[in-house]
Structure formats: C-alpha cells, structure tokens
Amino acid sequence: MSIIKKIFSNSRSSEDGIFFDAIQKILGFKPLNLNNYRKAFTHRSMNKVDEKGNSINYERLEFLGDAMLGSVIAAHLFNEVPTGDEGYLTKMRSKIVSRDHLNELGKDLNLIKYVESKVSTQHFGENIHGNLFEALIGAIYLDRGFVYCEKFIHKKVIVPYVDIPKLEGKVISYKSLVIEWCQKEKKTFHFDVFEDNGNEGVKYFGVKLKIDNKIVARARATSKKKAEEKASQRAYFAFQEKMSPNT
C-alpha cells in the first residue's frame, strides 16, 4: 500500500508514465528517451530554454522531421513506381507531403491534445497539426534513428494515405466509382454512418458500406466523408476487377 502511495505521490514519474503511454500508443513502439518527444510537443509560447539558453520548442524538430519524411517518401515512390521519372517522383512527393495532407495526418493522430502551450489550442491555425506531425518524426529520428522513422511513416502515412492512382488523379473518388458500378449493375447501395469515438477523445465516424443489403466494407475516420471514401476504396480494391473503369 505504501509503495503504491509513493508511486502516486511522485507526480513527476506518474506524469512521465502517462506521457510515455500516450507516445508509445502513437508511435506503435517504445520511445527510449522522452526528452525529444516532450520538445516535439512544446510550443514556443512556453518560452522554455535549456541550461545553455537555447530555446526548447518543436520548431527545430519540424525542420528535421520534414527532411526525414521527404526522404522516406522519396524512397517509397522510387521503389513503388519504377516507371516514374524524376519530374513525376518530385510531383507525387509534393502531393504527399503537402501542408494540407500533413495537417490531416496530425489531426488524425490528435497530436494537439499533447501540446504544452500558454496560448489556447483554439487559437492555433490549421498548420499546427502538420507542424506537430513533422516535429514528432524529428523526435523519432533523434530517439531511434532512420529505420524507425521509416517504420512509423510507413504505418501512419504510406499504408493509410498513399494511394498512388488517386494521387495521380486517375481516380478522383472511390465513392463515385462504387456508385457508378452499382448503378450500372442495378444494385442497391447504402452508406451506414455512425459516430464511433472510442476512447480517443476525438470525434470519429464509422461507416458500413452495404451493397444489395450485404456489408462489403467497413471504415473509420475523422469525418463522414473520409470514412465513406475509405470504405469505398476498400470495396473498390476488393472488387477491383469488376469495377475497374478500364474494363
């Protein structure tokens, strides 16, 4: 009993423990040293400095994370699209690492929840989400090196978001492809959307896509539109041969 009391009375380590768990959940692996992750969530309004007078906030980490993200995406595109020339690769990369896209990624991970700031988070602009996302990648690089950066980016960016045909503009919306196909095939379709917040403290929407009253795909995302699109994409890939616009 006294040991438990001691643990809880030590608010510092309990706070560290909560932060550690949150970071581990976001990363999908154990952080080795929390310092850089703390920095990745420290806004300049905190006016923190280290013992040498250097500012402690996430802005320098953004620079580092942006560079690492750029090279991981470059390597992915290089390997994934052997037909793409330098111009194509450059263009595709800038679509993937666009400000809007990074903001979306940061928002989906709800990074803003962990920011230490003297300014209310409501006063931040949209870019805070992408900035935190880049800073987090910078912290991962410092903590665990390039290979872990690559793993994280693969899991959080490439697998869920990097859809090359869509980025190429060949597919505008999977939802419209699904609808067209259903109409052509005289099938009924229905997107069953519901709120699905889980324990994450951020609004999520779940969707079940039914075709002829049978669930063919499920998805979950931070907006209705995204959840529908994700479910449609899953259905599209499952039925790709039947629905491909080229066949």
Next chain:
Amino acid sequence: MSIIKKIFSNSRSSEDGIFFDAIQKILGFKPLNLNNYRKAFTHRSMNKVDEKGNSINYERLEFLGDAMLGSVIAAHLFNEVPTGDEGYLTKMRSKIVSRDHLNELGKDLNLIKYVESKVSTQHFGENIHGNLFEALIGAIYLDRGFVYCEKFIHKKVIVPYVDIPKLEGKVISYKSLVIEWCQKEKKTFHFDVFEDNGNEGVKYFGVKLKIDNKIVARARATSKKKAEEKASQRAYFAFQEKMSPNT
C-alpha cells in the same frame, strides 16, 4: 597459368572488377551490388531499358540521392548548431546543397570519368558533376541503406566542405585571415604550391604553408586556390586562439 588466362579472357568480369575497384575507392567501402552504381553512371543518351521497358539512367537516382543528402545535412546541422532556428537551418542547408557546391563535389571525385554516354562528356554542362554526385548517393542508399549514405556524406561532404563559420559568412577566406595575422605579428609566410596528381588521373595541387620558414599546414585539392584555402583553414584551426578575428 590457365586459370589466369581464363580470368583475363572473361572481359566481362575483368570490366566489373575495374568498375568495382573504382567505386570502392570513391566510396571508401565495398559496394554489395554493382547494378545501381552502373545506373548512377549511365547517361540517358545510352537509351538503355530494363526487361520491363523502364529507362535505365541516373535521373531517378538523382531524385533519391538529393532527398538522402538533404536529410543527412539536416541532421548534421540540427546537431551541430543547437542555437540555430528553423530559418537558419533551412538557409544553411541550401548553401551546402547548392548546385554549385554539388558540382564542385562531383568534380573533385572526378565522377565524370566513369559516365557511360553516347554524347561526348565535353558537351555536358557543369551540372553533370552535381547530378552524378546525387545519383551516386541514391545508389549508395539502395545498396547499403541510410547509415552508409550518412557515412559517405560525412566523409566526402561534411568533413572536407561543411565549414559553418564560413557558410555563415563570418569568415570569407581563411587565407586572408592567415595573411592578416602574419602581417600583424610580423611573420613571413609562403604558400609552396606543386602539382600532385597521384594515381587518380585528375589534376591535383599540393600546398605547404610555411610561416617563418616552418611548415605549419599541408593540403591537397583540385585547384591551387582551393589547396591554399584548405591549408590556411587548417593553420587557422590549429592557431585559432591566436588568430581569431574576435580576439
């Protein structure tokens, strides 16, 4: 005797052996697979394609190498200049990876010597040197991964060329600092310059910097000016306290 004959009659492996040795000398470590290095030295005028019809030349590798170079330099600056904010780091990186600087690096390694091209190398513009340098980094990444890229860039770019005070514009020329100091201290100085080609098939200059008739620094570079500057920089760092413009 017959074994030796066999080896030499197999011109393919002898050619590979020569290329392997050249690449190993440039890299400072063993390449594992020569294919990507061959690609890094193949100009588009060769019109090479693989079995799937994809072009084989160094242009895609440039894209990859540029990204890797950018992140290695970002990490170096991040660690080396803890006082520098995001804007400073961005500016310093673009100075280091400027087209002129990359051309200089490629030229110093004499990469053009290994290019396979149907166009005479005399018809290439200046940028070929930097492009080959970037493509080589891309090939290193594919062959040996990020950590080897980092090692190579450290050895070939950071140690010999990344001089932060000079890039910041605080020091324009180490040679002029050395001369000023000698004049102030009433010391004689002399740059003893000589050609020093070694076995590398490219013109090199050696220089001995003598102060009061004593050799204080030596250097070797592809031009007289660079060799003198390098020797002056070495002397400057050796005598930094005495010669610093701030003291």
